[in-house]
Every structure is written in C-alpha cells, then in structure tokens.
Amino acid sequence: MSLVLDCLGDFQLFLQYENFICHSQIDGDQSYRSWRKLGDVASSLFALGYHQQTDGDKPPGFLNRLRQVAFGRCYSADRNVSIFLGRPPRIQRKFCKTHVRLKEDIGGTPDDWHSPEKCNFITDSRWAAICATLKEDIAGLSDETDYTRRAQQASIIQAETDVQWARLPQCYQLGSGLRSSNHKPIERDFVLTAQLSYLHVQFLLRIALLQHGLQYDKQLFQISTQILSLVVDGILCRDILVNSGSSLVWKVAYFGLAAAGIICLCLISRSSTTTPSPTEICIIVQNLTTLVAEVERGTLINSQHPNYSLLTSATRTIDNLLRRLIGSSTAAFSIHHQPSPSMVGPVDGPEQGDWNMRNSFLDFEIDFWLNLSEHPFLAG
Numbered sequence: 592m593s594l595v596l597d598c599l600g601d602f603q604l605f606l607q608y609e610n611f612i613c614h615s616q617i618d619g620d621q622s623y624r625s626w627r628k629l630g631d632v633a634s635s636l637f638a639l640g641y642h643q644q645t646d647g648d649k650p651p652g653f654l655n656r657l658r659q660v661a662f663g664r665c666y667s668a669d670r671n672v673s674i675f676l677g678r679p680p681r682i683q684r685k686f687c688k689t690h691v692r693l694k695e696d697i698g699g700t701p702d703d704w705h706s707p708e709k710c711n712f713i714t715d716s717r718w719a720a721i722c723a724t725l726k727e728d729i730a731g732l733s734d735e736t737d738y739t740r741r742a743q744q745a746s747i748i749q750a751e752t753d754v755q756w757a758r759l760p761q762c763y764q765l766g767s768g769l770r771s772s773n774h775k776p777i778e779r780d781f782v783l784t785a786q787l788s789y790l791h792v793q794f795l796l797r798i799a800l801l802q803h804g805l806q807y808d809k810q811l812f813q814i815s816t817q818i819l820s821l822v823v824d825g826i827l828c829r830d831i832l833v834n835s836g837s838s839l840v841w842k843v844a845y846f847g848l849a850a851a852g853i854i855c856l857c858l859i860s861r862s863s864t865t866t867p868s869p870t871e872i873c874i875i876v877q878n879l880t881t882l883v884a885e886v887e888r889g890t891l892i893n894s895q896h897p898n899y900s901l902l903t904s905a906t907r908t909i910d911n912l913l914r915r916l917i918g919s920s921t922a923a924f925s926i927h928h929q930p931s932p933s934m935v936g937p938v939d940g941p942e943q944g945d946w947n948m949r950n951s952f953l954d955f956e957i958d959f960w961l962n963l964s965e966h967p968f969l970a971g
Contacts, residue, residue, distance in 0.1 A: 601654070604635045604661055611668070619897025620675060620844060629672055632665050633681040642687040660713055663720035664836075670723040674795070675845050684727055710762050710774065710781035715835065718763075721755050722788040729792070732799040745800055749793070756789050769828040780835035783825050787846045790818045794849065812857050812867070815850040816875060822847035823878045826885050843882075843891065844898050848905050851879065852959060855912055859968040876913060883910045901960075908964045915969065 611628040618624045636642065641662050650658065666682050673680040728748050735741040763785045766772060774782060797811035822843055825832065829839055854875060867875065885891040886906040892899055963969070 599635060599638055601639070601657065601661070604632070604639060604665075605657075607632045607635055608661065608665060608668075615841075616838065617897065620672065620841065621901065622897065626672070626676065626678075629669060630681060633669055636662065636665050636682070642682070656713065660716045663716040663723075667716075667719035667723040670726050671845065674726065680727075684724060710760075710778040710785075712781075712835070714760065714763075715781050715784065718759060718785055719788060719836075722792050725752055725755070725792045726795055729795045729799050738802065742800060745796055748796060752789070752792050752796070759785065769824050770831065776831050776833040777835050779828070780832045783821065783832070783842070784835065784837060786821055787818060787842060790814055790821070791846055791849075794818060794853075811853060815853040815857075816867075816871065816878075818846050818850035819854065819878050819882075820874070822850070823881050826881065826891060829891075840892055840896065840898055840902075844901060847882065848901070851882065851905065851909060852963070854879070855909060855963060858912065858916065859966055876916065879909050879913055882906065883913065905960045908960045908969070911964065911969050 607628070611625065611632050614622065614625040614628045641658060669680050669682045725748060729745075732741050732744055732748075735744060762774075762778070763782055765782050765786055769779050769783060772779060772782070794811070794814050797808060797814060800808075801811075825839055825842060832839065858875075883906045886902050887910075892902055
C-alpha cells in the first residue's frame with residue numbers, strides 16, 4: 592500500500608526489511624529476488640536521508656532508537672549478504688554521515704553499552720553494525736598493495752575488534768556451551784550470533800592477509816575450527832534455540848560453510864604449516880561428520896528449502912573428503928601419532944597447479960564446492 596501511494600516513511604522501511612527477510616526464507620539467500628529486495632531497503636534508507644543525519648536532526652525518544660536499529664540492521668544485512676554472494680555492497684560508511692554510533696573510539700568505556708543484564712535485540716543490532724563496520728574496514732585492505740602497510744592496518748583492525756569484543760556485555764560471553772548455559776532460547780541465539788560474528792571478523796581478517804593462495808596460516812585454521820564447532824553446537828542445540836533475527840540455516844550457510852571450506856582446503860593442501868594434531872583431527876572429523884549427517888538426514892534442511900542445493904553440494908564434497916581421510920588414517924599417523932609424508936607432504940605436479948589456477952577460494956557458494964570436488968586428492 593505504501594508503494595502504491597508513493598508514501599515513504601519509517602513504517603515502509605520496516606516493512607521492506609521484513610519483506611527482504613521473508614524473500615530470503617522463501618526464495619533463498621542466493622535468489623536475485625532477495626538481492627533486489629535488499630536493494631529496495633537500501634534505496635528507502637537513502638531516500639529517507641538516514642545516511643546523512645546529524646546530532647541536530649536526532650528525533651526524540653523511541654523513534655530515534657528504532658531508526659538506529661533499522662540502520663544497523665540494514666547496514667549489517669547489506670554487508671553480510673554482499674560477502675556471502677561476492678557482490679559489491681550498497682551501503683558504504685564513507686558515504687554516510689549519521690548520528691548512529693556504529694562503533695566507539697577505542698578510548699571509550701564499557702558503560703557506553705549501558706551494561707544490560709540480559710541479551711536483547713537492540714544490543715544485538717548494534718553489535719551486528721559494529722561487526723559490519725569492521726568487515727568494511729577489512730574489505731578496504733585489498734586496496735593496499737604494499738603488504739607491510741596492509742599488515743599494519745590489519746593489526747589496527749584486530750586491536751579494535753578485541754576492544755569491541757571486550758566491551759560487549761558479559762551476558763554475551765559463552766562459557767562451556769550452548770546447552771549448558773542459563774540463557775533463555777532466544778538469548779542463546781543472540782549469544783551464538785554474537786560469537787559467530789566476532790569470529791567471522793577475525794576469519795575475514797586472516798584471509799585478507801593471505802599472500803599465496805592456499806598457503807593458509809595456523810590462526811586461520813584455528814579460527815575456522817572454532818566457527819565450525821560453534822555452528823555444529825547450534826545445530827545440535829536447535830531444540831533450545833529461537834530465531835532472534837537470522838535463521839540457523841543462514842548461520843550454517845554463511846559462517847559454517849566458509850569455515851568448512853577453509854578446513855577442507857587446508858587438509859587437502861597437505862601443508863606442514865597447517866597440519867593439525869591428532870586431537871584436532873578427531874574434533875574436525877566429528878564436526879564435519881555431524882554437519883554432513885544433519886544435512887543428509889534432512890533434520891536440518893529438506894529438499895524444498897531454497898538453500899538445499901548449496902548445502903547438499905557442500906556436504907557431498909565434505910563427505911568425499913572424510914571418506915578419503917578416514918580411509919587413509921592408518922597410513923596417515925604412526926604409532927607415535929606423527930603425520931606421515933603421504934598425508935602432509937606438499938602436493939607436486941601439474942595437476943595440482945592447474946587446479947589452483949581454477950580455484951576461487953574466497954567464494955564458498957556452489958561453484959566453490961563443485962570445483963573442490965575436482966581436486967586431485969578427491970577426484971583421484
């Protein structure tokens with residue numbers, strides 16, 4: 592009705608955001624229709640002038656808080672979907688002059704959060720916006736051709752990330768696991784989302800520092816295993832979770848598959864710098880097996896779900912990798928649990944080089960998993 596009457600306002604912006612969420616659930620996160628609906632949200636945000644607000648334009652009371660939440664949600668959704676699809680974002684901070692405090696100066700105090708005793712939607716929205724600004728800063732690292740300067744800028748972003756994470760209210764800190772926490776179902780989802788967003792910022796930061804394709808560092812591998820463990824924990828605890836803004840399937844597709852992709856690449860690249868310990872191998876295999884089983888059994892997603900093709904394509908490749916790793920486990924480790932050369936030695940030969948040239952390892956959509964399935968280690 593608002594579109595028919597050409598009457599733009601706060602209510603229309605809220606409805607358009609919810610409409611985008613509905614289309615992502617119905618048409619899928621890779622659908623052009625969902626992408627277009629997200630563009631409508633950004634267009635309305637700009638048309639309303641929320642990207643140019645100053646302190647003098649600040650509206651009173653609850654309306655100001657709603658607009659802050661709306662801006663934070665729209666900005667973070669645009670950034671995350673753009674990363675997921677590998678497309679340019681619509682909303683960029685350098686074009687925005689807004690009173691919304693997306694991130695504080697490092698010299699600020701934890702009191703800026705008002706220290707809520709319980710997790711809530713407003714704090715979650717602000718944390719999502721903070722992570723989105725950090726991800727935008729990370730995306731800017733690609734413009735720096737000098738690696739020394741890039742590393743210096745990355746260290747600044749890492750320091751700011753740690754400071755912002757330390758400021759997050761204590762209720763968002765996860766102890767031993769989701770199931771053992773004392774949070775309510777929706778609060779558990781808030782905590783899970785916050786933890787994954789924090790790790791994802793570090794994940795993207797480590798990727799931005801990569802110099803030579805598959806030469807991953809140990810920190811990236813460890814961050815990926817942490818993300819995968821959290822995602823699997825969320826899958827196993829889905830009966831005590833309530834959707835707080837993003838679905839569990841989205842968390843699996845956005846966070847989980849990216850982490851699983853890096854783990855798979857590290858395992859088949861057989862680099863001695865990323866060789867996990869036997870204990871890490873057991874945890875990785877257990878988590879990957881759980882992910883594959885939940886998708887194949889249809890307990891996480893059914894054939895009618897719009898993201899079914901992506902998840903099944905990924906899990907088929909992961910399952911193939913697991914079968915080969917488990918099948919060679921006897922040869923891979925000696926009685927002293929040391930990796931054998933056949934497991935961790937460098938892969939030589941023209942086939943490996945040709946495959947690397949075809950591989951776009953930052954794209955974790957269907958094409959990535961189809962390409963990974965053609966790797967000599969999996970196709971041989």
